[in-house]
């Protein structure tokens with residue numbers, strides 16, 4: 001279960017209660033005191049900030065227990081997650097200070113005019129003379145934010161700011177969050193094209209399916225910078241890295257396994273495509289109306305595409321039916337859809353990737369006794385499958401070689417590169433995928449991207465370390 005950290009500011013009346021009483025009440029309610037700061041000590045009372053680690057579900061109980069304790073006044077409760085968001089999570093920094101008129105006339109008018117003219121005469125100079133070289137737009141319309149659904153562009157911003165932080169911290173890429181107040185496919189395409197000149201790449205995020213497919217493919221065709229829908233491809237790349245290693249753990253070759261993918265939206269379509277590209281021969285895509293069946297007709301073009309693939313099974317049925325005998329379950333749908341009974345019906349040594357965020361398709365504690373390899377999208381369990389292992393390094397590589405697109409060869413190379421960070425000696429069921437803090441991930445991903453971009457002719461620049 002997820003933990004949170006709260007800070008309780010309390011006033012203790014010395015004649016009625018001791019700090020020991022407070023600590024034991026917190027502990028009985030399910031919290032762990034991790035630090036105490038003394039704010040004020042008086043003769044009759046003292047004020048302290050008590051930091052408590054507690055499971056999300058027990059936060060209210062801890063606060064209620066404290067309030068009921070005689071001699072305690074609860075002054076304030078702050079949630080460290082909210083505190084981390086105060087004022088937003090990112091800001092802009094100039095690369096040099098403007099210290100005098102000379103500096104001013106160089107970075108601004110009149111000096112800047114010569115630079116503008118140079119770019120006007122040779123637009124490629126935008127890469128050396130503006131932020132384009134290192135800047136990516138993180139664009140969302142707020143329609144499929146994590147697994148929270150259509151919560152709108154303003155509420156999507158904390159996720160987009162978080163992605164921007166990760167771009168910068170992990171790969172040195174400057175990323176800017178842009179939340180669009182429109183769900184109209186054409187308007188999104190027009191707007192992204194209109195703002196694209198300043199960016200070296202476009203990361204689409206949390207745009208619901210099926211609109212995301214057309215938005216991405218049209219932008220890819222109409223822009224000369226890489227466009228990458230993170231929820232589709234970032235997720236699929238990291239999923240494949242995890243599956244390649246999980247299959248080594250259970251000793252099953254990829255062309256022998258039967259895979260059920262639940263949730264054929266943005267992530268699910270790309271997950272299916274990636275599995276097919278990697279050699280899976282028996283695939284069962286399932287959405288809310290049941291399995292997508294080979295030979296059937298579907299109005300959604302990507303489902304129709306799946307129904308035309310020879311590796312997709314021709315058997316109809318809901319998850320209850322099709323899960324029987326599956327070697328692998330991959331969930332990119334919603335919380336709680338996979339039951340323990342489903343896992344019990346899978347083949348020997350089941351591999352379960354329950355990737356819905358923030359709550360997976362099955363509670364990991366319930367699944368754990370019945371699975372061989374379990375992965376989720378969460379950081380508080382082993383084997384976190386999250387697109388953050390992919391997007392910083394993939395854009396680092398694409399920007400460095402000025403790739404005009406991110407193609408299938410680059411994605412497959414990245415999946416293999418991420419998998420290779422876990423050596424055969426280290427590999428086990430609790431460690432199939434590197435941590436996002438593993439220092440080798442971004443370098444390996446960048447290297448794989450540039451190599452594949454050069455090989456497939458989409459690189460427009462050879463970085464010095466590849467010459």
Ligand SMILES: NC(=O)C1=CN([C@@H]2O[C@H](COP(=O)(O)OP(=O)(O)OC[C@H]3O[C@@H](n4cnc5c(N)ncnc54)[C@H](O)[C@@H]3O)[C@@H](O)[C@H]2O)C=CC1
Pocket residue numbers: 144145146147148206207208209230231232235262263264265266267268286287288289331332333334337355356357358376377385386387388
């Ligand atoms: N761990 C990771 O790195 C990532 C996880 N995700 C998670 O995957 C989930 C889906 O994300 P997106 O593909 O972007 O959303 P989406 O909205 O495009 O797709 C969700 C799909 O699930 C289907 N679905 C809903 N109820 C279902 C049911 N009862 N049975 C089967 N299918 C059902 C929907 O019809 C839809 O096709 C979210 O929870 C998201 O947080 C997404 C991207 C990355």
Ligand SMILES: CC(=O)C(=O)O
Pocket residue numbers: 144145146147206230231357377386387
């Ligand atoms: C991780 C991510 O991008 C998502 O859950 O939407």
Ligand SMILES: [Mg+2]
Pocket residue numbers: 146205206230231
């Ligand atoms: Mg996302």
